[in-house]
Amino acid sequence: MNPFTIHKGLVAPLDAMHVDTDQIIPKQFLKRIERTGYEDVLFFDWRYLDDGKTPNPEFEMNAPRYQGASILLARDNFGCGSSREHAPWALFDYGIRSIIAPSFADIFFNNCFNNGMLPIRLSADLVEELFQQTRAAEGYSLEINLPGQKIIRPDGSAISFEITPFLKQRLLNGWDQIGLTLRYEDAITAYEEKRAAARNA
Amino acid sequence: MKKNIYQKIWEAHLVCEPEGEDAILYIDRHYIHEVTSPQAFEGLRLSDRKVRRPDLTYATMDHNIPTTDRSLPIADILSRAQVETLKKNCAQFNIECFDMFDPRNGIVHVVGPELGLTQPGMTIVCGDSHTSTHGAFGALAHGIGTSEVEHVLATQTLRQKASKTMEVRINGTLPPGITSKDIVLAIIGKIGTSGGTGYVIEYTGEAIRNLSMEARMTICNMSIEAGARAGLISPDDTTIAFLKGRAMLPKDRSFEALAEEWKQWASDPGCSYDTLVELNAEDIEPQVSWGTSPEMVGGISGTTPVLADVADVNKRHAYGKALEYMGLEEGMPLQSIAIDTVFIGSCTNGRIEDLREAAKVLRGYKKADSVQRALIVPGSQAVKRQAEEEGLDRVFRDAGFEWRESGCSMCLAMNDDKLAPGERCASTSNRNFEGRQGKGGRTHLVSPAMAAAAAVKGVFTDIRNWKYQD
Numbered sequence: 001m002n003p004f005t006i007h008k009g010l011v012a013p014l015d016a017m018h019v020d021t022d023q024i025i026p027k028q029f030l031k032r033i034e035r036t037g038y039e040d041v042l043f044f045d046w047r048y049l050d051d052g053k054t055p056n057p058e059f060e061m062n063a064p065r066y067q068g069a070s071i072l073l074a075r076d077n078f079g080c081g082s083s084r085e086h087a088p089w090a091l092f093d094y095g096i097r098s099i100i101a102p103s104f105a106d107i108f109f110n111n112c113f114n115n116g117m118l119p120i121r122l123s124a125d126l127v128e129e130l131f132q133q134t135r136a137a138e139g140y141s142l143e144i145n146l147p148g149q150k151i152i153r154p155d156g157s158a159i160s161f162e163i164t165p166f167l168k169q170r171l172l173n174g175w176d177q178i179g180l181t182l183r184y185e186d187a188i189t190a191y192e193e194k195r196a197a198a199r200n201a
Numbered sequence: 202m203k204k205n206i207y208q209k210i211w212e213a214h215l216v217c218e219p220e221g222e223d224a225i226l227y228i229d230r231h232y233i234h235e236v237t238s239p240q241a242f243e244g245l246r247l248s249d250r251k252v253r254r255p256d257l258t259y260a261t262m263d264h265n266i267p268t269t270d271r272s273l274p275i276a277d278i279l280s281r282a283q284v285e286t287l288k289k290n291c292a293q294f295n296i297e298c299f300d301m302f303d304p305r306n307g308i309v310h311v312v313g314p315e316l317g318l319t320q321p322g323m324t325i326v327c328g329d330s331h332t333s334t335h336g337a338f339g340a341l342a343h344g345i346g347t348s349e350v351e352h353v354l355a356t357q358t359l360r361q362k363a364s365k366t367m368e369v370r371i372n373g374t375l376p377p378g379i380t381s382k383d384i385v386l387a388i389i390g391k392i393g394t395s396g397g398t399g400y401v402i403e404y405t406g407e408a409i410r411n412l413s414m415e416a417r418m419t420i421c422n423m424s425i426e427a428g429a430r431a432g433l434i435s436p437d438d439t440t441i442a443f444l445k446g447r448a449m450l451p452k453d454r455s456f457e458a459l460a461e462e463w464k465q466w467a468s469d470p471g472c473s474y475d476t477l478v479e480l481n482a483e484d485i486e487p488q489v490s491w492g493t494s495p496e497m498v499g500g501i502s503g504t505t506p507v508l509a510d511v512a513d514v515n516k517r518h519a520y521g522k523a524l525e526y527m528g529l530e531e532g533m534p535l536q537s538i539a540i541d542t543v544f545i546g547s548c549t550n551g552r553i554e555d556l557r558e559a560a561k562v563l564r565g566y567k568k569a570d571s572v573q574r575a576l577i578v579p580g581s582q583a584v585k586r587q588a589e590e591e592g593l594d595r596v597f598r599d600a601g602f603e604w605r606e607s608g609c610s611m612c613l614a615m616n617d618d619k620l621a622p623g624e625r626c627a628s629t630s631n632r633n634f635e636g637r638q639g640k641g642g643r644t645h646l647v648s649p650a651m652a653a654a655a656a657v658k659g660v661f662t663d664i665r666n667w668k669y670q671d
Binding site for chain 1: 216217219221222223225227237239240243244248250253264265277279282283286328329330343344346347348349351352355356357358360362394395398399425428430453454494496515516518519522613614615622632634635636637640
């Protein structure tokens with residue numbers, strides 16, 4: 001997994017509450033057995049017209065000014081519904097590295113960290129402010145500084161954000177979580193032996 | 202100290218809590234299916250890792266498989282490849298797999314409980330958000346992503362932070378015609394689809410205690426629709442009676458000894474939770490969802506919302522968008538909504554009791570001519586056999602329903618069972634998201650009895666006034 005340290009990128013707005021993972025990537029694209037190659041099917045039903053090819057001009061992210069965005073601005077409860085990790089895979093393949101929203105669904109939130117993406121929770125008021133600023137200024141970019149836990153706006157002002165030390169370390173180092181857990185393999189074996197002994201007692 | 206069931210299971214499964222890291226929690230049961238596991242097995246192969254406990258891991262095929270004639274090959278090449286990949290992976294890593302032709306095949310959340318693989322006090326995970334279903338047995342069960350599937354395969358553990366706990370207490374006695382589906386939809390209507398985020402829910406109260414295991418599974422199943430990864434019900438005599446005689450229970454101890462152990466997991470009387478939500482069973486009406494999120498739901502006597510009455514601007518925007526997608530007007534009586542299609546099945550409502558309830562309503566009736574299709578998809582092959590033994594398939598066929606093979610089917614429409622754009626469906630599944638049952642499809646979530654009644658009337662109707670025929 002690639003480390004996430006400091007990321008500067010263009011911001012795109014996705015102005016809807018409760019964006020579920022069925023919207024992020026519809027079920028017909030879950031039949032593949034690969035982990036990558038989902039960039040063109042992200043937000044498929046919203047992004048394209050009924051022919052499945054022509055970009056939908058009413059989908060805000062399709063506007064030329066948001067092309068190449070790597071930071072997604074969203075509303076409450078982003079990523080709810082199905083546990084499909086295809087959702088963060090599709091966002092990552094599209095180029096998204098960080099998502100800012102007032103709240104995230106639990107499973108989606110965890111899945112992001114397993115793919116080197118940083119979901120950031122900010123207050124609904126701050127998110128609203130960022131929506132307004134993003135729309136007001138073409139090319140609106142943010143710098144996300146994970147070591148300092150702050151988001152730096154174009155005018156230099158900073159917004160700080162919370163993250164647990166463990167998740168922060170994992171992203172900063174790009175750690176593979178399985179490798180991390182296997183360092184405690186002895187403890188897992190000891191646990192299994194203790195349970196087996198208790199059962200046979 | 203008095204403990205709730207979540208605290209008991211958490212403490213008993215804690216392998217270690219390394220300094221500055223998330224805890225390592227042992228996993229007792231890992232269910233896998235064809236859609237969310239291939240990349241996990243590929244990951245194991247790429248890093249040359251083994252499955253630590255194939256004996257605690259069970260696979261089934263459910264999402265992609267056809268519900269029509271199983272003797273034919275799967276027509277969709279990608280679906281077929283995914284199903285075959287699961288079979289190969291299970292063979293390579295020595296995991297038991299209930300494939301399409303196995304009499305034990307079915308939806309993962311139906312099969313685990315009916316085989317007795319799901320037991321009180323266990324930690325259970327699966328790459329599927331409706332794993333919360335197994336919480337009905339007093340197991341800590343929740344969905345995980347594919348990276349976590351790989352983590353569990355390799356280590357038989359999961360990294361976790363302790364959740365907060367929410368008690369959802371349903372007081373009193375359920376009125377006739379009200380089912381556990383109505384309870385859980387009413388809960389979601391009250392707390393919203395993110396109301397349970399960060400929490401594990403325990404459902405308590407008289408109305409919950411009086412529910413069958415099937416009904417309890419329906420409630421726990423939809424915990425995720427309230428934002429909670431897991432929802433539990435403390436085990437009791439109902440739990441134990443359900444598990445008695447199940448085929449895959451542990452063989453090294455007597456059932457009495459197992460039952461004694463299981464009872465210990467129940468929350469201690471007087472234990473505490475971080476928060477409490479209360480509902481009175483008497484206040485719950487038959488529920489119908491009208492929008493594109495499970496929280497957009499109301500009682501059958503009500504109407505769709507009037508946007509001017511919605512104070513929150515983001516919510517008003519979301520409601521307006523949902524009504525437009527659903528092709529509904531503001532302030533419309535729910536009983537005036539005409540449907541095209543009925544789907545009865547899924548891990549929410551595809552169990553034998555659900556089919557019995559639907560059959561009870563349909564006996565002596567036919568679906569309305571305006572209803573173009575009506576599907577019954579049993580949750581498992583065992584449910585299908587049981588229903589046929591009881592003659593329920595005849596009732597459904599006589600009413601003009603199609604009697605199908607088991608699987609996830611139209612709940613998520615990964616196979617050929619899907620809605621056309623604009624098609625309106627009364628569905629016993631769990632999600633009414635845009636396009637969930639097919640692009641442009643319109644889903645209304647209801648109980649099996651309400652779905653059956655809607656099939657007969659062609660519009661949603663109040664099941665409390667139903668004239669049952671014997």
